[in-house]
Amino acid sequence: MSTPQQFKLPKRLESEFGRMALKNFRSLEFMERKLARFRNHLHFTMHCKHHGLYPPSLSLKTAVKGPHAQRIIQNTQHLLLNERIRQIYYTINVTKQRISDLDESLFTCLPVDVYTDVKNWVTHASEAEFSKCCSRQKDKFSRLESKQKLSRSDVPVSQMSDDATVETACHLLGNTSNKAAELRSDCVQVLKQSKPPPSNISKEERAALRELKEDKDITILPADKGRATVILNKTDYQDKANDLLNDTNTYKPLKRDPTSMYRNQLIEVLQSLRDEGVINVITYRQLYPTSSDTPKFYGLPKVHKDACPLRPIVSSCGSITYNTAKFISKILSPLVGSTPRHLKNSEDLVTKLSAIKLADNESLISYDVSALFTSVPVDESLFIKRVTLTTSLSISTLCIPQLSLRLSERTISV
Structure with a gap:
């Protein structure tokens, strides 16, 4: 408006x-x-x-x-x-x-x-x-x-196999030919006149899903792991979320919304990089914060743990640093897996553990870090990243270390 x-x-x-x-x-x-x-x-x-x-x-x-x-x-x-x-x-x-x-x-x-x-x-x-x-x-x-009625003619595709797609048929007929256009038109009409397949759930199940959707006293969300769907009482979900946010070692309340201040700071950094020739005008416009949405906090239940705690998630989609974070992520992605302590997946873990021989007085111990991402030391992380970007030849040829460091420092501070 x-x-x-x-x-x-x-x-x-x-x-x-x-x-x-x-x-x-x-x-x-x-x-x-x-x-x-x-x-x-x-x-x-x-x-x-x-x-x-x-x-x-x-x-x-x-x-x-x-x-x-x-x-x-x-x-x-x-x-x-x-x-x-x-x-x-x-x-x-x-x-x-x-x-x-x-x-x-x-x-x-x-x-x-x-x-x-x-x-x-x-x-x-x-x-x-x-x-x-x-x-x-x-x-x-x-x-x-x-x-206007559709004009149709027989399309000679009878020699094609049953599992051939429409676009494959059009390619064989010539994508710009009249026959290909007529085939697409015929397929559109068949789809419009066809009936949807029978539902894979019963009428009672569909009514139950509708009732759950309309229930304002519950919250339905995916589990943190396992591709499960979790139904929580809304009050329980809110209590678990408040328990996380009340941790004063990790979060603190703000007197006002600092989004506009951080937006102006990020714009100043981008302008200085543009004026110095580190980025061109096109990249500047791509990184320029056009949206000022506040990041959204929510939690995913850890059903594999006792009391079903929440994993805190802060979605920055649409925030002032979203475009900048995506840009930095592309620069830093080649660094992933460059250390000997990196695990690709569970199969990689099994492979490395199978090569370990334990003595009788030795045991394997695993540790679980509480609030991992909010516990990462920012200054040490920036120092490690600076050293890696400036010493890795494979990375230095793919990115601009100065740009990545200055943008990431400003993004992390925001």
Whole structure:
């Protein structure tokens, strides 16, 4: 929903940054709306192609009768439809390039906060245009489908094996041929007219599942291990979660939400890396925090342990550091398994244990670390990572150690 501040954005651009900034802003908004329309247009046209329908603007008529004339008309309509698809793709690519140029121009001349407001404005405009066009195209397709009948002909695929897929058949027929398009249309109609298979659960079981779903006094969630489903009383789940959060050695309450402060700090780091040439503009935009969602805390029950404690999980999807964390993960992934103490899986553990010979006075002992991830020392971890990144030749050729260290330090502090 638009806010009063957004309505003042065009005037602010003109008064503070000149008419050229306002012109580029309006052009960017126009191009985003145009891109939304043509994406809908592409979806509508591809839908027509897969269902063997032709829009009224491409439907041809002739006074010449006979099956040969009908085949000529059908082939011509199919060629025209393919040409329209090609032209739509071309228009989309040109529009994307124009949007990229306008975005680059605004990015270089506007402050970060104003640029963010501009992106939010054009994103809202694009989504509104896409939704409006989508509704209109759906109605248009429904009317077209009710008026126009599918034209079918026999498809010579009888020599294929029973387990051959539709796309394999289309490939053998030629993906761009009329026969392949007709085969896809036939398959679509068969699927639309087919009945769903019988349910693998009884009516009573389905009613029980619905009753569990509607019960507000329980919580249904997956187990930490074993692919089991756990049903807990909601009060028990909340008590277990509060027991974790009340651990003052690991968690502490905050007086206010620090998300905006951490977001500004991360932006400063990214800007300095961009200005120093460590990252380019494309990488900067990929890592730029566009979302400010707070990470979500939840717990997964450990059914293999007494009292069924919860494993704390903090989901950072959509948070300010999510894109940065993904970027760092790709850089650090080659380090995984580079130490002799690394275990790939349970099979690797069995293999290594089988090679160990114990004396009569020796025993194997296993340890379980409580709250492993929250107990990892941050400073020591950064030091080890710095040494490994700067000394490993295989890693240094695949990543930028300076970038990884500076980003990870800022991400961990956040």
